[in-house]
Amino acid sequence: MAQFFNVHPDNPQPRTCKQAADLINGGAIAAIPTDSCYALVCQLDDKNAVERLRRLKGISEKQHLALLCKDLSDLGSYAKVNNVQYRLLKSIYPGPYTFILEATREVPKRVSHPSKKSIGLRVPNHAVVQALLEHTNGPLIATTAQLPGMDEPCRSGWEVEEAMGHDLDLIVDDGEYCGALPTTVIDWTSDEPVVVRLGAGPLTGPLEPIEIDEQEAL
Numbered sequence: 001m002a003q004f005f006n007v008h009p010d011n012p013q014p015r016t017c018k019q020a021a022d023l024i025n026g027g028a029i030a031a032i033p034t035d036s037c038y039a040l041v042c043q044l045d046d047k048n049a050v051e052r053l054r055r056l057k058g059i060s061e062k063q064h065l066a067l068l069c070k071d072l073s074d075l076g077s078y079a080k081v082n083n084v085q086y087r088l089l090k091s092i093y094p095g096p097y098t099f100i101l102e103a104t105r106e107v108p109k110r111v112s113h114p115s116k117k118s119i120g121l122r123v124p125n126h127a128v129v130q131a132l133l134e135h136t137n138g139p140l141i142a143t144t145a146q147l148p149g150m151d152e153p154c155r156s157g158w159e160v161e162e163a164m165g166h167d168l169d170l171i172v173d174d175g176e177y178c179g180a181l182p183t184t185v186i187d188w189t190s191d192e193p194v195v196v197r198l199g200a201g202p203l204t205g206p207l208e209p210i211e212i213d214e215q216e217a218l
Contacts, residue, residue: 066120
């Protein structure tokens with residue numbers, strides 16, 4: 001059964017966040033609140049944890065995972081971006097968006113797309129995520145807290161515990177409900193960005209002219 005960590009939604013306790021982060025650094029799989037819905041996370045460099053996460057989600061290596069980053073300072077290490085891409089990312093982050101970008105060699109092959117050599121990247125606007133990332137060993141691998149057969153993602157720590165508590169190591173609960181939608185996903189592995197999933201992030205401002213792939217967008 002997963003350990004439960006209760007934190008304040010706006011001012012998460014540093015000691016509690018460090019305790020949770022230490023478990024993640026040690027190979028744990030955690031459920032944490034974000035600025036979209038709950039996410040399942042693990043350490044980027046932990047092969048066993050990443051494999052457990054994929055089995056829990058029922059996804060193959062051909063499906064993208066995302067890097068959960070504190071800010072864009074990690075961007076150059078894990079994704080290849082030009083000046084145009086960087087300016088757009090800087091203008092919307094932090095926020096409920098995942099960008100699929102060309103991965104650098106720093107990204108382990110087990111977490112990048114096997115044929116496209118790409119990786120999802122997101123910088124959440126959420127105090128608990130930011131507090132946890134202060135203590136983790138770099139970015140975290142993340143995926144939506146929604147298992148096969150579930151109609152929608154988990155929105156609270158108690159929903160996570162009920163749906164998958166026996167398969168997780170820890171749950172971070174801030175006592176509030178997250179949004180009902182996952183992030184908006186934008187694929188920018190070619191010249192022009194394309195929205196492949198409409199989610200919590202609105203297509204306003206610099207994102208308004210981006211094309212939507214209606215065959216893939218939710």
